Amino acid sequence: MKKIVSYFLSAFVALSSIFAQTSLDNDVYKKVSASVFEVVVEKHEDTKIVYEKELPLDRIPFAIRNDKYMPIGTAFLLTDGSFYTAAHVVNLYGESVYNKYFVRDINEKVYEIDKIQAFSERRDFIKFSAKGFKFSKGMGLETDDNFELNSDVFSVGNALGEGIVIRNGSLTSQTYEQKNGDWKWLRFSAAASPGNSGGPLIKPDGKVIGIITMKSENENLNYALPIKEINSEKAGTGSAFADYKYVLPNILSYKHPRKFEATITLPKTLAEVNKELTQLHNQNIIDCVNEMKKDYGITGAKCFDNSQEKDEFFMRTLGVTMPLLIYHNQSGVWDYARPNNIQTYNLEENGYIEYGSMVNYYFARIRPPDSVPLKELIINPKKCTDYLTKPFNLSRNVYGEQINILSLGEPEKSETYVDYFGRTWYVNYYALDFADALFMTFSLPLPTGVFLFGTISTRKSVTATNYIDAQFMTDFIYPRYGGKLKFWRQYFSLPSDIRNKFSVTEKQMSMKESKDSLSLSIGDITLSVSKKDINYNDESAITVRTGYDKIDGKVVIKNRNLVFTTSTTEADFKSVSILQVKNPGANAKETLTQSWNQLVNQVSPYNNEPYCQESYTYLDKIVYPAGPDKDKLEYLYVLTFAIEGQNKFDEIKKFAENIEKGITLK
Incomplete structure (x- = not known):
């Protein structure tokens, strides 16, 4: 790389008299070249990631491909024997795969950054020493606090990571620091590309007047910190x-x-x-x-239970297959959201993935292949992410070519998180070291597989903010527990070390089977059926829907709806639904009050009379809990029975009568 750098430096010197108003004389040029360093980090390569094919690393230019270091910025040496760079070049805080930083001179000799002697994030500078670097008198650049606007200046730095280059321009103006006006930035027209950060802004005599920090967003001007500001911090401190x-x-x-x-x-x-x-x-x-x-937060003063929408949250249950996210929209209204553009990706053996995205997170519901038990998805998180790499289009760009990732390997770190409602989320972090990034997932076991959401971001972001954001969101995830009978058997037979981590609401779900009968319980509701009344099999489906309630001033999740159906692909379809509906209260919206009154007063179709809809015959019945009068009810139950075919009024009455004998309500 340094031969290429030398070529560009020589070319610059040769052409500067043609294209620049002022150039550095040879002695100054040599002094600057010896005093300005690249800031580099050691390259990291992933060892766990599996790609669809060998990475085409041969396409990367020779100098970059064979460099064991990756350039990220610029530093320079002053006559005080210390090095300086911009604070944002070095990772002062936050997790990263780049734990060591180095300076590299024009002869490609590398020195590790040693002691940080001073720094200021506001002013964007660091003063440091380097291991093994021997300073002697005469080394380093001098500084100068005196400068004139419209005078010639030179930016020196590791432009675009391709070695140190020197480019000329003018010192155009000064502008106050944006917050308190504590100092004035220098603005200059000399080019400063990515990688120039931390380099010196010098006068034609080679004296440093500033540290290059940032580029203007709206115009072709760059910023430098006046060099006198390096003495702004109290001795022996950094801010x-x-x-x-x-x-x-x-x-x-x-x-x-x-x-x-x-x-x-x-x-x-x-x-x-x-x-x-x-x-x-x-x-x-x-x-x-x-x-x-x-x-x-879920207990916050402005949460949905203290909002105008609270009655809807407490009265209604929802039945979408993909779990929803409760959010506070820009208009200040609480509502449910589902991922955008939900798509389905088919796996082998009847497995599939429903997936989408919102709020900068991936959302997915994985139904594993028939031969993969639910337990395997929970205890082997690698299998989950291996499924996700294709629909999520995980890939790596290698010099313009996208190479698909087949597997991220085993997680770098695994843990669990228990949300406000007691649900245990399985949290996994997968390394993408080539991007200094992590793929973080939060997954929740469901009868049909797992629901998960996650994000890919820098290590610094994931470990400082994303994991906290995800924990916050778990309290607002609204799942539906549903699936075929064969999947529920797996869910209820999970090992005790997994079942013991279930929330109270999840533990209230239970199932008992005998040869010809089945009993399902979800807390306040129990349904016992025999095969002579409903001919169920492995393909029959159970759905449990939840709702919110407030008990002793605390928001809780309750199992409010139990649905049991035979397979829709077989003849003689039958369905039973038992729904607990909460009284929305006297101050609820008119629409909710009307719905509640329709149920309380058994207005059609809730009058225990059969009716037809599409190709089915239905019967709805209202059941009141024992105790208070109808006008004082906290909740009631709606029983809904359905059979295939129209006008089967006698059959639906008999079916409802037989099934109701096996229903127990609290």
Whole structure:
């Protein structure tokens, strides 16, 4: 790489007199070249990922392909014997595969960054030493606080990661720091490409007047920190700072203002600085989310149970197959959302994946192949992600070609998380080291397989914010428990170490089978049937729908609906539904009150009389719990019976009479 760099440097010197107003004389050029360094990190290659074919690494240019390091920025040496760069070049806090940083000189000699002597995130600079670097008198660049606008300046840096280049321009203006005006940025027209960050802005005599930090968003001007600002920090300290507005994925109506400010003592190694600041920063995020939970968490003052929509949440049950996400929209209304553009990807042996995305997360429901037991999906998370790589189009770009990923391998880390309602989520993190990223998934066992949601982001984001956001969202996931009888058998026969992690609501679901009868219970509702009344088999389906309630001031999930049906693909279809409906209350919306009154007063079709709809005959019956009068009911039950064929009024009455004998309600 350095031969290529030298070529460009020589070419620049040769052409500068033609294309530039001012060029560096040879002595200055040599001094600058010896004092400016690339900031590099060691390359990391994934060992667990399986690709559809061998990566075409031979397409990568020779100099890059054979370099064991990856350039990320620029640093420079001053006459005080210390190195300087922009703070954002080095990962001061947050997890990353790049734990060591190096400076590389023009002769390709590499030195590891050692002690951080000073830094300021606001001003965007770091002062540091390098292991094994021997400083002697005469080395390094001098600084100069004096400059004139419209004078010639040069940007020096590792432009585009292809070696140190020097480019000329003018010092155009100064502009106040945006927050408090504590200093003025230097603005200049000399080109500064990605990789120039941390390099020196110099005068024609080679003296440093600033540290290159950022590029203007709206015009072709770049910014540098005046070099005198490197003395702004109190001796022996470094300061981190971030001013941000935090947004939770499913709370679209509110951005929470927050600051991160921390001052630590120095000198310390980069690893020590990273560890200390990471703990402080991550705790700052946790504190921020906890503040937001006071309003928008499941027990928050502005959650759906304290909203205008609360009656709908407490009265209704929903029956969609893909779990929903409860969210607070931009209009400040609580509602249910389903993933966008839900698609189905077919697996072998009748398996499939329903998948979509929303709020920057993937959502999927995996129904495994017939030969893969439910237990396998839970205890072997690799199998889940192996299924997901194709529909999610996971791939890696290698010099313009997308190479599909077949497997991410075993998770780098696995843990469990218990949400507010006691549901246990299986959390897994998969490494994508080539991008310094993680694929994080939260999965919940269901009778038909698993539901999961997750995201791919940088390690720093996943380990600082995404996992907290995902934990917050678990409280707002609304699942449906449903599937064929053969799948429910697997669900109920899961090992005790898995079943013991179920929530109270999930543990209330149970099933007992004998040769010719079946008993299902979901807490307040129990249904016992015999094959002479309903000819069920492995393809028959059970559905349990949940709803919200408030008990002793606490929001809880209750099993409110039990549905048992024979297979729709076979003759003599029959269905039983037992639904618990909660009284919406006197202050509920008119539509909800009307619905409740229709049930209480047994208005048709809830009058225990058969009726026809499409190709089925139905009968709906209202059952009141023992105790209070109808006008004081907290809830009631709707029993719905259905058989295939129209006008089978006698048959549906007999069917309902026989099935009702096996129904027990609390």
